Amino acid sequence: MKNFKIVNFVNVFIYIFILAPLLVVIISSFNTAEYLVFPPQGFTFDWYHEVISKGRYTQPFWNSIKLAVVTTMIALPVGTMIAYAISRYKSRFNDVLQSFFLSPLVIPTLLLGIGLLILVSNLGVQMYFPRLLLAHVVIVIPYVVRTMIAGFAGMDKSIEQASIILGASPIKTFFLVTVPLARPALLASGFLSLVVSFDELIIALFLTGPGFNTLPMTIYSDVQFNLSTSLAAISSLIIFGTVLLGLLAVLLMGVNKKS
Amino acid sequence: MTELQLKDIYKKFGSKVVVNKLNLTVESGEMLCLLGPSGCGKSTTLSMIAGMQTPTSGSIMLEDKELTKVAPHKRDVGLVFQNYALFPHLSVFDNVAFGLRRHGVPKSEIGDRVRASLASVQLAEFEDRFPAQLSGGQQQRVALARTLVLKPKLVLFDEPLSNLDAKLRQALGIEIRLLQKEYKFTGVFVTHDQEEAMLLGDRIAVMNGGNIVQLGTPKEVYKKPVDPFVANFIGESNLLPIANTDLGTSSETMEITILGGHKIKVIANDNNSNPSKVMIRPESIEVLVDKDIDSEKYNYLTGNVAYINYTGTSYLIGIKVEGIEKEFLVRIQNMTEDLHFSDEEAITVKWKIKDTLIY
Amino acid sequence: MLKRIPANWILLAPGIVILLLAFVFPLGRLFIYSFYKTTSSGAIEPAFVLDQYIKFFTDTYYLEMLWRSVYVGVIVSAICLVLGYFLAYGIARTKPKYRIPLLMLIALPLLTSAVIRNFGWIIILSKKGILNEILIKLNIIHQPMELMYTVSGVIIALVHVMLPYMVLVLYAVIDGMDLNLEKAASNLGANKFKVWWYVTLPISKPGIVAGTLLVFSITLSYFITPSLVGGSQVKLMATEIEDQTIQLLNWPFASAMGVILLITMLIVTSLYKKALQSKYEGANT
Ligand SMILES: Nc1ncnc2c1ncn2[C@@H]1O[C@H](COP(=O)(O)OP(=O)(O)OP(=O)(O)O)[C@@H](O)[C@H]1O
Numbered sequence A: 001m002k003n004f005k006i007v008n009f010v011n012v013f014i015y016i017f018i019l020a021p022l023l024v025v026i027i028s029s030f031n032t033a034e035y036l037v038f039p040p041q042g043f044t045f046d047w048y049h050e051v052i053s054k055g056r057y058t059q060p061f062w063n064s065i066k067l068a069v070v071t072t073m074i075a076l077p078v079g080t081m082i083a084y085a086i087s088r089y090k091s092r093f094n095d096v097l098q099s100f101f102l103s104p105l106v107i108p109t110l111l112l113g114i115g116l117l118i119l120v121s122n123l124g125v126q127m128y129f130p131r132l133l134l135a136h137v138v139i140v141i142p143y144v145v146r147t148m149i150a151g152f153a154g155m156d157k158s159i160e161q162a163s164i165i166l167g168a169s170p171i172k173t174f175f176l177v178t179v180p181l182a183r184p185a186l187l188a189s190g191f192l193s194l195v196v197s198f199d200e201l202i203i204a205l206f207l208t209g210p211g212f213n214t215l216p217m218t219i220y221s222d223v224q225f226n227l228s229t230s231l232a233a234i235s236s237l238i239i240f241g242t243v244l245l246g247l248l249a250v251l252l253m254g255v256n257k258k259s
Numbered sequence B: 001m002t003e004l005q006l007k008d009i010y011k012k013f014g015s016k017v018v019v020n021k022l023n024l025t026v027e028s029g030e031m032l033c034l035l036g037p038s039g040c041g042k043s044t045t046l047s048m049i050a051g052m053q054t055p056t057s058g059s060i061m062l063e064d065k066e067l068t069k070v071a072p073h074k075r076d077v078g079l080v081f082q083n084y085a086l087f088p089h090l091s092v093f094d095n096v097a098f099g100l101r102r103h104g105v106p107k108s109e110i111g112d113r114v115r116a117s118l119a120s121v122q123l124a125e126f127e128d129r130f131p132a133q134l135s136g137g138q139q140q141r142v143a144l145a146r147t148l149v150l151k152p153k154l155v156l157f158d159e160p161l162s163n164l165d166a167k168l169r170q171a172l173g174i175e176i177r178l179l180q181k182e183y184k185f186t187g188v189f190v191t192h193d194q195e196e197a198m199l200l201g202d203r204i205a206v207m208n209g210g211n212i213v214q215l216g217t218p219k220e221v222y223k224k225p226v227d228p229f230v231a232n233f234i235g236e237s238n239l240l241p242i243a244n245t246d247l248g249t250s251s252e253t254m255e256i257t258i259l260g261g262h263k264i265k266v267i268a269n270d271n272n273s274n275p276s277k278v279m280i281r282p283e284s285i286e287v288l289v290d291k292d293i294d295s296e297k298y299n300y301l302t303g304n305v306a307y308i309n310y311t312g313t314s315y316l317i318g319i320k321v322e323g324i325e326k327e328f329l330v331r332i333q334n335m336t337e338d339l340h341f342s343d344e345e346a347i348t349v350k351w352k353i354k355d356t357l358i359y
Numbered sequence C: 001m002l003k004r005i006p007a008n009w010i011l012l013a014p015g016i017v018i019l020l021l022a023f024v025f026p027l028g029r030l031f032i033y034s035f036y037k038t039t040s041s042g043a044i045e046p047a048f049v050l051d052q053y054i055k056f057f058t059d060t061y062y063l064e065m066l067w068r069s070v071y072v073g074v075i076v077s078a079i080c081l082v083l084g085y086f087l088a089y090g091i092a093r094t095k096p097k098y099r100i101p102l103l104m105l106i107a108l109p110l111l112t113s114a115v116i117r118n119f120g121w122i123i124i125l126s127k128k129g130i131l132n133e134i135l136i137k138l139n140i141i142h143q144p145m146e147l148m149y150t151v152s153g154v155i156i157a158l159v160h161v162m163l164p165y166m167v168l169v170l171y172a173v174i175d176g177m178d179l180n181l182e183k184a185a186s187n188l189g190a191n192k193f194k195v196w197w198y199v200t201l202p203i204s205k206p207g208i209v210a211g212t213l214l215v216f217s218i219t220l221s222y223f224i225t226p227s228l229v230g231g232s233q234v235k236l237m238a239t240e241i242e243d244q245t246i247q248l249l250n251w252p253f254a255s256a257m258g259v260i261l262l263i264t265m266l267i268v269t270s271l272y273k274k275a276l277q278s279k280y281e282g283a284n285t
């Protein structure tokens, strides 16, 4: 028992270490001073007002949202189709295919960034949004594939068979039976896809240019050159948003399990 | 009339042969039980009929149609699964309506047909529930309704009762027989439980190692198992190895010696002049109480009581016979008085010569 | 015609096209570019020469940077291993109802933007930051520590970023472990530490290997932390590659550095696996 206490004692410090940077950002965001100073000078919601009502973060925020949503709209069906093919069809290439589709997780994003930059400039692709979109889809696909393969593996195959035998074509079966049964995995994939895409910085650094800023880029440059309290406010909003979205996904998954 | 015909069905998974040149004919309106040990290829055979698997070679005819060329969702075949396989996200009503909707049945008709079908499995009040809110037996009856509402010509059952407890198993088995009368389908019923096969099957096909070893009515299969495997699989049996065969005692019977030197008479069989095993069903054996010996009609064997089990409807006596490794089993039904044997007591049993089978 | 193509390949087709176009092809271009020439005026010329690699390996500035990157990767993996083991062990041995919440707490930083987490570290680590203020107030130090723009600062922030990965991998192994083994060992009279050393630790080895490999591979090419916390004072491979690409527009050299980084990652991880394997076999015989 005594040793367990030592483990727990150490762990309290590690948990503090884990949460500290998030907490200091949130605490700083209520500071009355315009620039980050410690200890805080007073308590105010002003910076949240400023961030929401006007300002430098609005356009990048919507850009990032648009990017994350469109990325998810592409990566989720494409990744689900890949996972379905690998899970439900026998092929001697399945292992190779699976490693192939997961490989963007292994190759540093940095390298993909340079490679894509070289490619798009060789091809003369000027529009920033499609450039970023394509890269984001590549980065997100492995998350979807991995989650969906796990989801399909946990599903009882005979339910899909029952559907086919009752007269539903394979395609109908997929939409009427497989998709509803895979809902928890789909929710998890969608959540991961949105978050990973929304937070992606490196691709944007390499592939975007004037006129199209993402939120992580703007925050990144402000962290370097402009440590203001409103920066802490927008960062806190992102933290809250991510946590809320996560809770929502978990909640929806739980509801599905019961029925 | 022949409803379903399997011709030379052969199925390999990789290099492993799972169904080996299987031939089978199922008559219209009958219930045929496929009975066999785990892994002998029963489910694979059903899957091929339903279209979930494709035979490596061979053909499957339903009436005059070659089924292997028909897509699985267009075959007029129903399948009831061991684990029910209900759609967990749909209500009982929608589960049953699922197939009707896929077949383009008009909306106005669907409600009536679903309710009629649910009524036939005594689940009329349950249409709004979800599968998770039903017991195992109820779920399986929803699965039955879901299949039968489409009025398929052929219904396949893959061990539909084996997840249920013993009482329910029998009740639902009988219900399936009644439903067959009502819906007039042809059935193929897979099971590894011989009692279930006896209860449900018009005929039983005993499978082993990817092939059918015997096909016949429950009585035929029970009374005249073609080999020791079938004998052992269906019911209880005493299999005694033969030491040597003495031919020509009389024209009709021959005398053989089993291990331990015991002599036994059997009906002579021209097809099997050199048998290696004797088989006697435990329930065709009686305990010798008086001293009347009729060796023209009966075989006798003496040993010592190893154990007596009372099961409520019968006694099972295990007898240690000299020279024979396994206990010799005797099942005695409908005893009016209690058996009085103590362990190790000497006991003599007898059975009719014509009940002695040789292999 | 379409009927001839098996259904699974139809399902895979969009994914294969996207990955070929936007993953395989660009990485191929990167590899080819690493053999291009950069003229003295900075123009890029197609060629097949080793100029870029020679430039890298003949300049101690870059060699030191590569060494620093590997060193930081190793240190971060080691610290993550120790901290992560404590956490994973604690969670696996706590009451079941606390496990999911604790795991979610650990995974939470993983899901929140890495830029923001590093922002948090800047607030904590800077000269007038929270850590220095608190330590001075408590009279533990008298001069503020220099943590921003130092290797130590980078390591602290990197450990924070990588720790969740380590915990999740280790937890999967420790959680699957049979508790009875530990009980049996302590019944035989071994003290807690001995039980852990001889029973728990060897069984959790697959998790330790997988976790450290994962953390090392991610750390080696991790950009955000070195860039924000390290700045231009602590140059690592990742930040230099970004500089070469975006500031200096020397894509061939950046490509070559990328290839070198990837190969380094492969070499270190396979050496590490080999070392552990031979040790394991040695212990077995
Ligand atoms: N998809 C498959 N791939 C490889 N082997 C398989 C596959 N399906 C079944 N088998 C093998 O084929 C053999 C027969 O399987 P099958 O499911 O038909 O047996 P069964 O008679 O239904 O047994 P049970 O009573 O256990 O259900 C088994 O040895 C099984 O391992």
Ligand SMILES: [Mg+2]
Binding pocket: B042, B043, B044, B158
């Ligand atoms: Mg089976």
